[in-house]
Amino acid sequence: MDSPPPPASAPLPAQVLERLRTLLLADRAVAWLRMDEALLLAAAGGDLGAYGLDALEPGKPVVEQVHLLEGLLPLVESPYFVPSVEVIKGRVADLHFWLDGGETWLVLLEVTSERDMARRLQQKAYDMTLLQEREAALNRQLEAARRELEAAHEEVKRWNRTLEERVAAQVAELERMNKLKRFLAPSIAEMLMSSGDENILKRHRRDIATLFCDLRGFTAFSENAEPEEVSELLQDYHAALVPLIQAYEGTLDRFVGDGLMVFFNDPVPCPDSTERAVRLAVAMREAVAALAAAWRKRGHQVGFGIGIAQGFATLGQIGFEGRFDYSAIGTVVNTAARLCEQAKDGQILVTSRVATVVAEMAELADIGMLTVKGLSRPLAVSNVLGLKGGDQKVVWLGRQTH
Amino acid sequence: MTMAVQKKICMLGGFSVGKTSLVKRYVESVFSETYLTTVGVKIDKKAVVLGDKTVNLILWDLAGEDDMSSLRLSYMRGAAGYMLVADGTRPATLEMALSLRKRVEAEYGQLPFALLINKKDLTEQWTVTDADLGKLRGDGWWVQSSSARTGEGVDDAFADLATRILG
Ligand SMILES: Nc1nc2c(ncn2[C@@H]2O[C@H](COP(=O)(O)OP(=O)(O)OP(=O)(O)O)[C@@H](O)[C@H]2O)c(=O)[nH]1
Numbered sequence: 001m002d003s004p005p006p007p008a009s010a011p012l013p014a015q016v017l018e019r020l021r022t023l024l025l026a027d028r029a030v031a032w033l034r035m036d037e038a039l040l041l042a043a044a045g046g047d048l049g050a051y052g053l054d055a056l057e058p059g060k061p062v063v064e065q066v067h068l069l070e071g072l073l074p075l076v077e078s079p080y081f082v083p084s085v086e087v088i089k090g091r092v093a094d095l096h097f098w099l100d101g102g103e104t105w106l107v108l109l110e111v112t113s114e115r116d117m118a119r120r121l122q123q124k125a126y127d128m129t130l131l132q133e134r135e136a137a138l139n140r141q142l143e144a145a146r147r148e149l150e151a152a153h154e155e156v157k158r159w160n161r162t163l164e165e166r167v168a169a170q171v172a173e174l175e176r177m178n179k180l181k182r183f184l185a186p187s188i189a190e191m192l193m194s195s196g197d198e199n200i201l202k203r204h205r206r207d208i209a210t211l212f213c214d215l216r217g218f219t220a221f222s223e224n225a226e227p228e229e230v231s232e233l234l235q236d237y238h239a240a241l242v243p244l245i246q247a248y249e250g251t252l253d254r255f256v257g258d259g260l261m262v263f264f265n266d267p268v269p270c271p272d273s274t275e276r277a278v279r280l281a282v283a284m285r286e287a288v289a290a291l292a293a294a295w296r297k298r299g300h301q302v303g304f305g306i307g308i309a310q311g312f313a314t315l316g317q318i319g320f321e322g323r324f325d326y327s328a329i330g331t332v333v334n335t336a337a338r339l340c341e342q343a344k345d346g347q348i349l350v351t352s353r354v355a356t357v358v359a360e361m362a363e364l365a366d367i368g369m370l371t372v373k374g375l376s377r378p379l380a381v382s383n384v385l386g387l388k389g390g391d392q393k394v395v396w397l398g399r400q401t402h
Numbered sequence: 403m404t405m406a407v408q409k410k411i412c413m414l415g416g417f418s419v420g421k422t423s424l425v426k427r428y429v430e431s432v433f434s435e436t437y438l439t440t441v442g443v444k445i446d447k448k449a450v451v452l453g454d455k456t457v458n459l460i461l462w463d464l465a466g467e468d469d470m471s472s473l474r475l476s477y478m479r480g481a482a483g484y485m486l487v488a489d490g491t492r493p494a495t496l497e498m499a500l501s502l503r504k505r506v507e508a509e510y511g512q513l514p515f516a517l518l519i520n521k522k523d524l525t526e527q528w529t530v531t532d533a534d535l536g537k538l539r540g541d542g543w544w545v546q547s548s549s550a551r552t553g554e555g556v557d558d559a560f561a562d563l564a565t566r567i568l569g
């Protein structure tokens with residue numbers, strides 16, 4: 001409380017005022033305008049040219065000549081201040097308005113360098129903010145892209161899974177078809193594969209001609225001979241028979257050691273299945289006879305017998321998981337197998353039904369009634385001696401399935 | 403000597419939305435990529451012929467808004483109308499334009515104005531949908547998209563605003 005009161009604002013000495021005036025106005029363009037009550041220009045002065053106001057005409061409305069005044073006059077308050085106005089390019093002024101008597105005064109006090117300084121700061125702040133905004137926007141885009149990528153990745157995974165499944169299915173299909181190929185003449189297998197018809201693999205019943213054949217004395221031979229000799233003989237035997245089966249377009253059901261089974265009329269339909277079976281049998285007999293002659297020279301006694309039967313069988317994929325075979329089962333198969341067992345070397349034993357069908361084209365000899373294992377009644381059996389008079393008529397199969 | 407009609411129009415909006423660029427395109431028919439922010443206000447004049455009348459538009463290009471600085475509404479004194487500008491690639495600037503309108507109307511009442519959604523040429527970053535524009539129009543806004551860079555929509559926006567100012 002004892003401290004001295006603040007010095008009363010004594011008027012500043014003229015030298016200080018002069019100094020302040022110099023400091024305030026240094027390097028600043030200052031211009032002024034005075035307007036009368038009708039807002040006509042009364043007088044103007046200072047550095048008007050700096051603001052592009054050098055062509056002012058006193059006595060005329062000021063708003064027409066100084067367009068920045070549009071809307072500001074008459075003043076609604078006094079003094080009135082409009083800061084930092086870029087009046088013309090590169091020249092910024094604070095506008096100071098006041099009323100004196102009936103007259104309106106305007107002073108333009110240049111603040112270009114203050115404006116430039118403020119602008120540098122503001123520019124930095126805004127540039128920084130814009131960068132941050134841009135960064136945030138890019139991050140959002142990045143995040144969206146990442147999510148999209150993830151989704152696409154999932155999609156690819158799913159596709160790969162279904163692709164694997166599809167490949168597996170196709171491989172299985174191919175395997176099935178390849179199996180089929182083993183039983184069929186290649187041309188027919190190709191046809192079935194390209195038709196892609198899976199129905200042929202379904203179980204069905206059909207009237208087929210079945211042929212069984214095997215070697216006589218093979219077991220004894222294989223017990224005495226060297227293993228190489230046995231496999232060589234079998235190779236020759238297969239090499240002789242398989243092309244014949246294919247040539248007659250028979251379905252090779254199985255080939256176990258020296259025994260094999262062929263049937264006709266399935267899966268490829270053939271109207272002359274019985275005739276074909278008999279013709280194939282005759283051709284086989286000839287082929288094996290030629291082989292047997294060669295083997296005999298090497299001291300091996302091997303004979304060949306065939307059985308043929310005709311009748312309904314169940315056909316299709318038969319077996320259990322993982323080991324399906326296209327095969328036929330039924331009495332007709334048993335009968336043909338038993339007839340084959342009973343056949344002596346060079347004999348082609350056929351049932352009476354077969355004999356009736358081929359009577360026109362084949363020389364047959366009646367063997368009489370044979371009791372066959374697994375059948376309740378004895379069978380009338382004939383032996384095919386040969387084909388009649390060079391008969392070689394074979395109707396080749398068309399490319400169709402049942 | 404008949405005095406040409408003279409009207410003051412203010413450019414308002416968030417910072418860096420293109421207010422200065424729009425004026426420059428309109429008055430000088432040029433565009434610059436460089437961003438030079440406005441401090442205070444820059445005044446330009448453009449004579450526009452509307453039918454048989456020539457109107458001098460006195461364009462007050464104001465400093466942009468950000469969250470910190472608040473508009474010096476005193477610059478609006480005597481304005482006959484105003485142009486709200488937003489940046490179509492920055493949704494926040496549209497919000498800014500909507501709030502500016504409220505503040506102007508609280509101080510000066512209803513004046514003719516137009517809303518320009520600018521930078522239409524930046525289609526890849528554009529976030530404003532036609533539906534957004536449609537909704538604003540439904541609410542009675544005069545709204546158009548524009549590009550100071552290509553000049554699209556610029557002359558029309560000013561001419562339309564001037565027409566409405568003249569009533
Ligand atoms: N691509 C594109 N860029 C634009 C457009 N308009 C303005 N720009 C750019 O946007 C930036 C800001 O433009 P300005 O016109 O200075 O923006 P402003 O609204 O005046 O900014 P402040 O004065 O800071 O409020 C500059 O880099 C311009 O080149 C446009 O229509 N398209």
Ligand SMILES: [Mg+2]
Nearest residue numbers: 421422439440
């Ligand atoms: Mg600007």
